Amino acid sequence: MLLVICCGALLTAETGVAGGAIGRTIGVACSACHGPRGMSEGAIPSIHGLPAKQIESAMRAYRSGKRPGTIMNRIAKGYTDNQIAAIAQYFANLKP
Numbered sequence: 001m002l003l004v005i006c007c008g009a010l011l012t013a014e015t016g017v018a019g020g021a022i023g024r025t026i027g028v029a030c031s032a033c034h035g036p037r038g039m040s041e042g043a044i045p046s047i048h049g050l051p052a053k054q055i056e057s058a059m060r061a062y063r064s065g066k067r068p069g070t071i072m073n074r075i076a077k078g079y080t081d082n083q084i085a086a087i088a089q090y091f092a093n094l095k096p
Helices: 002-016 020-034 052-064 072-076 081-092
Strands: none
Touching: 020 081, 052 072, 052 081
């Protein structure tokens, strides 16, 4: 039980610091489609520097099925609210 509490506290702390390690770790996977550091040069939208609330809202809409997608609706279902917040903070706080 103590381990669960400690891990939960760590996750909460990590999301508060520009996405923390969790946002950075998951964000690397996002780069496969959205480009390095979220700066896409193709048809897939760039997410680098977008407001965190915008990224969170889009990912939650994909996850719930309210926003249609080709693959993001399937990818977003694999993330918790805390992970989505961490990803959003990570990309929102990236500097050019």
